[in-house]
Amino acid sequence: MSDAMETQLDAIFAARNREDMRPTIDALLPIYDEHPENPRVLYELGGAYDTAGDEATALSFYQRAMERGLAGDVRRRCYLQYGSTLRNLGRIDDSLRAFARARAEFPESVALGAFEALTFFAAGRPNTALASLLVLLAEHVHAPELDRYKPALRGNADYLASLDAEDDAHSDAR
Numbered sequence: 001m002s003d004a005m006e007t008q009l010d011a012i013f014a015a016r017n018r019e020d021m022r023p024t025i026d027a028l029l030p031i032y033d034e035h036p037e038n039p040r041v042l043y044e045l046g047g048a049y050d051t052a053g054d055e056a057t058a059l060s061f062y063q064r065a066m067e068r069g070l071a072g073d074v075r076r077r078c079y080l081q082y083g084s085t086l087r088n089l090g091r092i093d094d095s096l097r098a099f100a101r102a103r104a105e106f107p108e109s110v111a112l113g114a115f116e117a118l119t120f121f122a123a124g125r126p127n128t129a130l131a132s133l134l135v136l137l138a139e140h141v142h143a144p145e146l147d148r149y150k151p152a153l154r155g156n157a158d159y160l161a162s163l164d165a166e167d168d169a170h171s172d173a174r
Contacts, residue, residue: 005031009044021052039070043078055085076106080115087119095119110140120164131160 008031016024028045035041046061062082070078079102086095099116106112113136120129134157138150146153 005035005038006040009040013044016048016051018051021048024048025052037068039065039068040074042068043070043074046078047081050081050085055089058085059089076102076109076112079106080109080112083112083119084115087122092119092123096123110136125164127160127163131157131164134160 009028012024012027015027025045025048028041028048032041032045042061042065046058046065049055049061050058059082062078062085065078066075066082079098083095083098083102086092086098096116096119099112099119102112103109103116113132117129117132117136120126120132134153137146138153138157
């Protein structure tokens with residue numbers, strides 16, 4: 001992608017009004033018409049539709065962006081938005097799979113972990129959701145008052161995650 005197009009996309013994104021995404025979508029559509037296979041253009045247009053509340057339209061743009069080779073931090077952001085959109089559309093299992101792929105590709109992403117926790121909660125796994133947040137806290141928050149308790153946070157996280165695992169095992173046995 002040319003530097004000029006990157007700059008243009010960045011400017012469109014910077015000028016967006018989350019309360020009225022129509023001007024952003026309208027600014028992106030001509031670029032999309034010229035570059036319908038460009039992964040960054042697909043991602044940005046998907047994000048604009050998503051923010052506008054048209055999540056079903058956003059999904060196909062996110063999928064195509066990743067299929068066309070979206071890379072780096074923009075790919076991480078796309079995964080997050082894609083997984084969240086799936087969750088918001090009630091496609092919880094698809095969202096869990098998307099976050100699992102994303103976390104495998106970007107294991108250090110705190111943002112992916114936080115939004116994956118929301119999907120765990122939506123999936124009826126509140127203990128796993130809280131456990132995953134405790135692990136994020138232990139691994140990524142550096143505060144002197146917290147440091148001594150990180151082993152306890154991890155231990156509690158393991159315990160909480162085991163509760164949902166037990167519930168899953170009992171459900172499978174039925």
